[in-house]
Every structure is written in C-alpha cells, then in structure tokens.
Amino acid sequence: MIPYFSFSVVQFGPISLQVWGFFASLGILFALLISLDRARKRGIENAIIYDICLIALISMIAGAKLFYILFSPKADISMAGIFARGGFSFFGGMAFSAAAVYSYLKYKKMDVLRIADILAPGFAFALIFIRIGCFLVYDHVGGVTDLPWGIAYLDGSIRHPVSLYLIFGNIVIFFIIWYLEKRKTILADGTIFFVFFTLYSVFRFMIDLARCSDLDVCELRYFGFTYTQLLLLAVFPVSVHIINKLKINKKNE
Numbered sequence: 001m002i003p004y005f006s007f008s009v010v011q012f013g014p015i016s017l018q019v020w021g022f023f024a025s026l027g028i029l030f031a032l033l034i035s036l037d038r039a040r041k042r043g044i045e046n047a048i049i050y051d052i053c054l055i056a057l058i059s060m061i062a063g064a065k066l067f068y069i070l071f072s073p074k075a076d077i078s079m080a081g082i083f084a085r086g087g088f089s090f091f092g093g094m095a096f097s098a099a100a101v102y103s104y105l106k107y108k109k110m111d112v113l114r115i116a117d118i119l120a121p122g123f124a125f126a127l128i129f130i131r132i133g134c135f136l137v138y139d140h141v142g143g144v145t146d147l148p149w150g151i152a153y154l155d156g157s158i159r160h161p162v163s164l165y166l167i168f169g170n171i172v173i174f175f176i177i178w179y180l181e182k183r184k185t186i187l188a189d190g191t192i193f194f195v196f197f198t199l200y201s202v203f204r205f206m207i208d209l210a211r212c213s214d215l216d217v218c219e220l221r222y223f224g225f226t227y228t229q230l231l232l233l234a235v236f237p238v239s240v241h242i243i244n245k246l247k248i249n250k251k252n253e
Contacts, residue, residue, distance in 0.1 A: 002161060004152040006138040023133030027126035028057065034122035042118060048108070052119065055104050056097045063096020113190030113246075120193040121181060124174040131170055135163035141212045160210040169203035188246040198239040205232045 010017045032053050039049045105112045134140055141153065142160025150158035176199060180192050208229050212218040219226045225233075 001158055002149065002151040004138070004154065005136075007136045020133035020137045020139070023129045023136070027129030027133075028053070030129065031119075031122035031126035034125060035119050038118045038121070042114075044115070044118065048110070048115075049118075051104065052101055052115070055100050059100035060093035060097040064093030066092060066096070111189065113188075113193070116190055116193035117184070120196045121174070121177050124170065124177050124196055127170040128167060128174065131163055131166040135161070135167060139163060140166065141215060141217055142210050143212045144214070145210075155215075159212060162207060162210055165207045165210060166204075169200075169207060173199045173203065188249055191243060191246050194239050194243050194246070198236060198243065201232045201236045201239060205229050205236070 007019050010019055032049070035049050035053070036046055039046070102112060105115055138151075140162035142151070142162040144157050145160050146158065147160070149161060149164070151161040151164075153159050173196060177192060177196050180187065180195060184192070208226050211226065213221055219228075222230060
C-alpha cells in the first residue's frame, strides 16, 4: 500500500513551487526541445515550432477549462472559479489545441500530417511529466481496491493510483511511438500521430474504469461511463479509420 501524500506546494525559503505546474512546465520544455530537434533534421524552421507550441499551449488551456465548465455540473463558473487551479479537461484542451494548430498550419500552407508526426513524440513525452505532477498532488482519485499497490485516501480507504496508471500508459505509448519513428520511411505522413491518438484512447478508456464513483470529487457518470470515455468511443474508430486510409494511400503511391 502507498501511504497518503499530497505535495501541491513545496517551499524553498520565500519561494513557493507549485509542484504540478513545475512538472507540467518540464514536460512542455522537453516537448519543445524534442520537436525542435526533429524539425531541424527535416528542414523545418525553428520559428514554426515556437509558434505552434505557443498556439497549442494557449488554446489547450482555454479549451481544457471551457470543456470542464461545459461538461462538469460541479464546475464553479464564477470568475474566481474559472481562474482557479484545477478543473481542466484533457480532451477539451487537445481538441482546441489541434484545431488552432491545424488552422495555423493551413494558413502557413504547410503539410499538416508531416508536422503532426514531428510533434507527436514530444507531446507523448510531455504527458509523462504532466502525469507525474498529477501523482504528486494526488489528482485523479481512484476507486476502492485491495491491490497491494493501492494508495491511501483521506477517508482511510485504499484506492487505485490512477495517476500511476496514466504515467505507465504514457511511457508505453512513448516507446511505441519512438519505435515507429525508426520505421518512418515505410509509414505515411500522419500515421505516427494517429497511432499515438489511438493508443492514448485505448489506455485512457481502460484507466478511467479505475476512477472513483463514490465521492464528491469523482467525475459524474453517464450510462456508467465518464464523459471522457464516451468521447473516446467516438474518437477511437475515427482514428483507426484514418490510419487504415493513410496505409492504403501509402501503398497506392
């Protein structure tokens, strides 16, 4: 059993370090560095990657907060609640971010699928650090379990360490993506990005089954599923269809 802990803020003298924000920032930095290196090897200007990362970051924060407000009846829609830490939807942020970056690349008349493949490994790597931050602040409370790796909660119950599952899942996805990168010459542009999206959908759907449903902090269920899982039921077949279409197009070249 993992004892209860939550390191939301760490003090270094007069300096207060927000733990989740620190790890999220590390993840974004690593994603930027990985993407810059990959773009350089493919003749893409650094300025393009900097612009994409800035657009993605701003739109992801806005989209994640908006989706949370729209789909969570528990959301605090006061000004204080909107700008408070926490209360974000990952898929809402991803959707807004993807739409904003897509629009930018179209405006620049660049190959969207090629750029998506360049960004995918860095994004997958960033998620590992973001979820480490989630684990340290005890975000994503799990359902009750008797498994030996369960983590204690405030009420004394032992619960699934959902954030640890997310970390493990993202590590697996990153190495699969990295392996596919070595075979890039036989894959169509866009394949790596949509494989990442497909794998994340599968892992996230399975991991959400371990989330709690018996506490006030738990996500609401619709037909027994979280709203994220319901979104994934639509996302997964679309991603698989796109991968198959890219594969067919590659064979016909």
